[in-house]
Amino acid sequence: MYIPPHFQEVDPAEIAALIEAAPLACIIAGTSEGLIANHIPLLAGPEGVLIGHVALANDMHRLITEGQEVLAIFRGEDAYISPNFYPSKPEHHRHVPTWNYRVAHVYGRVSFQHDERARRAAVGLLTRYHERRLNGENAWRMADAPADYMQQMLGGIVALRISVTRTLAKSKLSQNREARDYLGAVAGLRDSGHDALADQMVRRLPGES
DSSP, rough: OOGGGGGOOHHHHHHHHHHOOEEEEEEEEEEEEEEEEEEEEEEEEETTTTEEEEEOOOTTTHHSOTEEEEEEEEEEEEEEEGGOOOOHHHHHHHHHEEEEEEEEEEEEEEEEEEEEEHHHHHHHHHHHHHHHHGGGGGGOOOGGOHHHHHHHHHEEEEEEEEEEEEEEEEEEEEEEOOHHHHHHHHHHHHTTTTTTHHHHHHTSTTTTO
């Protein structure tokens, strides 16, 4: 990934927050059949591991060899930036359109687990985390489903773990613009319905937290 120094994201907390907020990763790998890509929710576990599962019918776990390097891409907020957002535009018109976004590229070695304990653990971790965030005390639990049905569903998946080896992250948020144009981009994003990306930019203003 091309990362100019002023767009490079090096704060581990910012990268972790991006992955947590946008857990649906695109996992890319080279195989005997060429490049493949699958969109899989992943959860950051302890000791630099990403945890998830794929459908048993998905050839991903058959095409990717054990321990092979894969790339998991987590994409955060993004939006088009118009030159009209910049207050300085009428003065010299030396602006062109661009795109602001946040993204993390996580590289690691993948392994697949077919045993029931690993499959149950993967589903349990993912659902517990997301259900508690969404539903709180009313969170769905695996035990809510009939045991035979849950057994059948677990039989249709394969657990996976990615041991992270390196991470590249980019926050392209108009850091290369002068202050008034930076604020103009924030206002333009809000006017065009991209409040989440505008909020990310506001967080980076001096004096903001």
